[in-house]
Amino acid sequence: DARVTQTPRHKVTEMGQEVTMRCQPILGHNTVFWYRQTMMQGLELLAYFRNRAPLDDSGMPKDRFSAEMPDATLATLKIQPSEPRDSAVYFCASGLARGEQYFGPGTRLTVT
Amino acid sequence: GEDVEQSLFLSVREGDSSVINCTYTDSSSTYLYWYKQEPGAGLQLLTYIFSNMDMKQDQRLTVLLNKKDKHLSLRIADTQTGDSAIYFCAEEQRGFKTIFGAGTRLFVKA
Numbered sequence: 057d058a059r060v061t062q063t064p065r066h067k068v069t070e071m072g073q074e075v076t077m078r079c080q081p082i083l084g085h086n087t088v089f090w091y092r093q094t095m096m097q098g099l100e101l102l103a104y105f106r107n108r109a110p111l112d113d114s115g116m117p118k119d120r121f122s123a124e125m126p127d128a129t130l131a132t133l134k135i136q137p138s139e140p141r142d143s144a145v146y147f148c149a150s151g152l153a154r155g156e157q158y159f160g161p162g163t164r165l166t167v168t
Numbered sequence: 169g170e171d172v173e174q175s176l177f178l179s180v181r182e183g184d185s186s187v188i189n190c191t192y193t194d195s196s197s198t199y200l201y202w203y204k205q206e207p208g209a210g211l212q213l214l215t216y217i218f219s220n221m222d223m224k225q226d227q228r229l230t231v232l233l234n235k236k237d238k239h240l241s242l243r244i245a246d247t248q249t250g251d252s253a254i255y256f257c258a259e260e261q262r263g264f265k266t267i268f269g270a271g272t273r274l275f276v277k278a
Binding site for chain 2: 166
């Protein structure tokens, strides 16, 4: 069955290192979202794309975060340099122009 | 602001009904959603309601919408231990940006 996949599922890294998280949206979905979830802040929208074009990345710290969609089957979220406060679970979700979002299993990032 | 607000915790006994409440802010929101998150997993869409509807029923789930008060509720009938999870209310604003609440953690006691 069709699912959103994310890699890696877990990542432990030292502060200052680059982190790249990948997402494969459901085939045929034209909208991709990146979220960050922490106990303190809950679920935060970082960025989203429609037809591979960024529509809104206002939730993302621009100095260290970047999000791209090199093609329709791959979305990436990079953090460079990473900091301990970036520790969180990062979710990718995909959907159609309007309607429900389908979430991936998440990448649990720990920055020491 | 653009906050979606929910109570943080709800505890019910197995077999009882659960009612999870939510208030949203954007009166022009066209879709409102309920998602469920189980431990270690992503959010899963449970149900949604279009803003011109007052109620939607889907098996054990009933969604009620009061547009005047911007209040949304999710009722789970005959709550089971497998319903224990975090439930998120979400509103879809202009530009298809979705705003999520902080989530309500539902505890079901056997």
